[in-house]
Amino acid sequence: MLKLRYLSHSAVILDDGTNQVIIDPFITGNPTCPIKWQDVEANYIILTHAHGDHFGDTMQIAQKNDALVIAVNELANYVARNGAKAHNMHIGGSFNFPFGKVKFTVAHHGSSNNENEYMGEPAGVIVTIGGKKVYHAGDTGLFMDMKLIGETDEIDVFLAPIGDNFTMGIDDAIKAAEFVKPKLVIPIHYNTFPVINANPHEFAQKATARGFNAKVLEYGETIEIE
């Protein structure tokens, strides 16, 4: 059983009934997020990269919930230096946590903190939880190795950025879905700020026309992954 809650932007909560895993918890300062960081109950936090619209409220949520932060080495060290528990990983590596497996993938992007300090490479992440595989692409441009992900892993849910400017836009995200071949594709990273305005329904229509099962989630909506 897997419940997926979309908070807006790139923030999602994966819940298998026992563990709550939040990815990229950008809540404070996120004009589209319907909850406060204090509302989050999570025992794991996964970060794709250090940009403020992904790192977000990580430190507060980690400290309040005694949550373990899972990130690439440089970013995990930064989290640990600032007083939260961290598990260091890196791209291409996977590790089995009590809720399931986490594997970091390539992402073509940057990763620096608010002081513009280098925080290691940005990543995407494949999370196996509740019997399902979720690929959260992080912030990235389209890249050919997504095809390898589609061949290596049977992805149930693909969380694909569509907002353009910093990441893939709608048409590149459609191409990404063709590479990843997910059972369900959900658009993320759009409409939070004017510069990433994109119509998620246009994405869903185009994806559906190409034979994909696509779903636009409301901000805060929870769905159960069949």
Ligand code: NI
């Ligand atoms: Ni970013």
Ligand code: MN
């Ligand atoms: Mn971003």
